Amino acid sequence: MSKxxxxxxxxxxxxxxxxxWDGGGGYNRPPVTSVAPRILAVxxxxxxxxxxxxxxxxxxxxxxxxxxxxxxLEAVQRLSPDLCILDIxxxxxxxxxxxxxxxxxxxxxxxxxxxxxxxxxAVLALRAGASDYLTKPLTDWRKLSxxxxxxxxxxxxxxxxxxxxxxxxxxYGLESIIGSSVRMTESKAMARKxxxxxxxxxxxxxxxxxxxxxxxAIHTGGGRAKGPFIDVNCAALTESLLESEIFGxxxxxxxxxxxxxxxxxxxxDGGTIFLDEIGxxxxxxxxxxxxxxxxxxxxxxGGSEKVTVNVRVLSATxxxxxxxxxxxxxxxDLYYRINTVTLEVAPLRDRKEDIFAxxxxxxxxxxxxxxxxxxxxxAEARECLMRHxxxxxxxxxxxxxxxxxxxxxxxxxxxxxxxPQVLGASRGAAVGIPAADAVPSGGLLExxxxxxxxxxxxAMEKHDWIKARAARALGLTERILAxxxxxxxxxxxxx
Numbered sequence: 001m002s003k004x005x006x007x008x009x010x011x012x013x014x015x016x017x018x019x020x021w022d023g024g025g026g027y028n029r030p031p032v033t034s035v036a037p038r039i040l041a042v043x044x045x046x047x048x049x050x051x052x053x054x055x056x057x058x059x060x061x062x063x064x065x066x067x068x069x070x071x072x073l074e075a076v077q078r079l080s081p082d083l084c085i086l087d088i089x090x091x092x093x094x095x096x097x098x099x100x101x102x103x104x105x106x107x108x109x110x111x112x113x114x115x116x117x118x119x120x121x122a123v124l125a126l127r128a129g130a131s132d133y134l135t136k137p138l139t140d141w142r143k144l145s146x147x148x149x150x151x152x153x154x155x156x157x158x159x160x161x162x163x164x165x166x167x168x169x170x171x172y173g174l175e176s177i178i179g180s181s182v183r184m185t186e187s188k189a190m191a192r193k194x195x196x197x198x199x200x201x202x203x204x205x206x207x208x209x210x211x212x213x214x215x216x217a218i219h220t221g222g223g224r225a226k227g228p229f230i231d232v233n234c235a236a237l238t239e240s241l242l243e244s245e246i247f248g249x250x251x252x253x254x255x256x257x258x259x260x261x262x263x264x265x266x267x268x269d270g271g272t273i274f275l276d277e278i279g280x281x282x283x284x285x286x287x288x289x290x291x292x293x294x295x296x297x298x299x300x301x302g303g304s305e306k307v308t309v310n311v312r313v314l315s316a317t318x319x320x321x322x323x324x325x326x327x328x329x330x331x332x333d334l335y336y337r338i339n340t341v342t343l344e345v346a347p348l349r350d351r352k353e354d355i356f357a358x359x360x361x362x363x364x365x366x367x368x369x370x371x372x373x374x375x376x377x378x379a380e381a382r383e384c385l386m387r388h389x390x391x392x393x394x395x396x397x398x399x400x401x402x403x404x405x406x407x408x409x410x411x412x413x414x415x416x417x418x419x420p421q422v423l424g425a426s427r428g429a430a431v432g433i434p435a436a437d438a439v440p441s442g443g444l445l446e447x448x449x450x451x452x453x454x455x456x457x458x459a460m461e462k463h464d465w466i467k468a469r470a471a472r473a474l475g476l477t478e479r480i481l482a483x484x485x486x487x488x489x490x491x492x493x494x495x
């Protein structure tokens with residue numbers, strides 16, 4: 001007896017129903033697209049091949065049918081189909097084995113056809129990578145329509161997810177962080193090493209230097225990249241709201257808690273949580289965070305149930321936490337917990353070689369948003385950017401370039417388009433910057449170095465060569481100040 005009961009096949013092929021499941025409770029034709037999906041079907045029964053070809057072609061698909069496994073493998077290479085339909089029992093091959101071979105080099109979705117309706121057969125088909133399997137004879141052709149539609153949808157969604165992950169990697173990966181200065185190169189190298197581990201990291205740097213960018217890059221480049229990245233600004237919420245935000249709460253835990261809320265730690269399960277400005281976290285919340293880091297479990301506000309999570313913790317601060325520990329505003333035990341490894345991100349004034357690359361990037365972004373040509377920086381504007389100390393770091397530079405593009409009415413950005421504070425610094429009006437006529441002659445970088453050397457020497461002399469005080473006055477960390485003193489060879493009573 002034939003594998004297909006011929007009495008079940010409609011004699012009038014034009015009468016075969018051409019309905020597809022629309023996902024909302026009814027059957028409709030598939031949407032018309034510019035390129036119809038290519039479907040390759042293999043079956044040794046000529047009547048079934050003809051039926052499949054007529055049925056799918058009437059629904060707008062490009063259909064190719066073959067009779068043997070050898071023809072199927074050749075057609076896969078030649079056509080690169082969007083979906084395959086395979087009969088399990090072929091004269092020269094087994095459909096499951098064929099699919100296994102194809103899936104070694106392609107993720108094309110497949111639907112298996114079998115004359116044996118058994119759980120074992122279904123398991124074999126699904127393990128080989130089939131999206132679905134149907135038993136013959138196909139008395140209800142709508143099932144095939146539904147299976148094809150679902151398989152193509154899942155395949156498309158998988159490709160979109162892959163493309164999204166690639167876009168995220170390109171947007172938030174280390175390669176996307178602009179800067180080739182020595183300090184930035186060192187920070188990137190350290191971040192790359194940290195991405196390969198699961199260690200708790202403390203990212204240190206002034207406001208606006210890009211600490212969150214480094215946190216995202218560490219997450220994106222690590223083993224948790226497929227998991228969520230959840231960020232929390234610890235300085236933006238009150239103590240009660242911050243605790244609820246991080247740990248969640250149960251219904252009735254406080255006034256206004258009308259239902260259970262899942263906190264950021266639960267949302268980050270399997271991924272990374274980024275605690276920005278952790279130095280501003282209240283002491284009571286610090287104690288609960290310490291318990292989470294030790295036990296990887298916590299209780300929601302107002303709850304008694306323990307919630308266990310698998311989360312990597314990255315933190316950032318613009319404060320000297322050692323001072324906060326000494327002043328009893330930050331827990332020492334928590335400091336050691338979050339500070340397994342430290343990543344320093346230098347301020348913009350310490351890596352001025354990166355200014356022009358960053359400025360060009362922000363100019364292009366602003367011009368693209370406004371739909372206009374990208375203007376160039378004039379030589380005078382470049383000089384203004386190099387003279388400014390950028391206390392707001394990269395965030396200040398971005399705002400300055402956005403303003404300049406808005407005010408630009410030509411092909412070049414001129415100094416008059418820059419913010420007043422940037423112009424003031426270029427004229428020596430900013431506090432602590434020598435006047436323009438005090439700038440030594442020579443190249444631009446030599447002038448900047450001479451200014452830095454003079455400012456550091458003056459600050460050290462003013463504060464009796466106590467580095468901690470001089471660093472605070474200059475707006476530097478003590479570590480960066482020590483680095484610059486060594487680099488410039490600054491010494492007490494030196495000529």
